[in-house]
Amino acid sequence: MDVTTPASEPWLIVGLGNPGPEYAANRHNVGFMVADLLAERIGGRFKRAGKAQAQVVEGRIGPPGPANRRVILAKPMSFMNLSGGPVNALKDFYKVPVANIVAIHDELDIDYGVLRLKLGGGDNGHNGLKSMTKAFGADYHRVRFGIGRPPGRMQVADFVLKDFSSSERKELDYFVDRAADAVEALVTEGLERAQSTYNS
Numbered sequence: 001m002d003v004t005t006p007a008s009e010p011w012l013i014v015g016l017g018n019p020g021p022e023y024a025a026n027r028h029n030v031g032f033m034v035a036d037l038l039a040e041r042i043g044g045r046f047k048r049a050g051k052a053q054a055q056v057v058e059g060r061i062g063p064p065g066p067a068n069r070r071v072i073l074a075k076p077m078s079f080m081n082l083s084g085g086p087v088n089a090l091k092d093f094y095k096v097p098v099a100n101i102v103a104i105h106d107e108l109d110i111d112y113g114v115l116r117l118k119l120g121g122g123d124n125g126h127n128g129l130k131s132m133t134k135a136f137g138a139d140y141h142r143v144r145f146g147i148g149r150p151p152g153r154m155q156v157a158d159f160v161l162k163d164f165s166s167s168e169r170k171e172l173d174y175f176v177d178r179a180a181d182a183v184e185a186l187v188t189e190g191l192e193r194a195q196s197t198y199n200s
Helices: 028-042 084-094 127-136 156-160 166-189 191-198
Strands: 010-015 055-059 069-076 101-106 114-118 141-146
Touching: 010 028, 010 084, 010 166, 028 055, 028 069, 028 101, 028 141, 028 156, 028 166, 055 084, 055 101, 055 166, 069 084, 069 166, 084 101, 084 127, 101 166, 114 166, 114 191, 141 166, 166 191
Parallel strands: 010 069, 010 101, 101 141
Antiparallel strands: 055 069, 114 141
């Protein structure tokens, strides 16, 4: 286990996206898709979290024994560029160290479906990460889900707020499933082992 991630502390796993049905299938909402699958796996349903502007599911990830982890899955219900406020409120409420926060988000500079796990770093222009870093610093984990760059002259904002293409959708369930596996590995096995398996 990484020294930066105390085994006894809970983990806060945040899927980034925009609330509302019109955004549900957008590339920018892949973090929500992965969080929904993780909630399904632990047998929970997202519920509004008290005063925090977020939906949460509490549960456990990992096999029985020392690798079993208490987790809070969260979907901020603010818009993407305001994600930091709700995540910070949940961090404080559940007493989660920053090193035990995982942000699952879309990443333009990685090919579609490719995953990259890392700790800390810049926001690469991602408004959700920018807001989180402003709220509590950059030393949290990221599971970066590649969506590739926009074709031709399409603006980035238009590209991320469009649904995945029909050809991308054929493999989307597989890639979301793999990203959920990567989150579970990160939490139960630590960053280095998860990177060696999933940083394709």
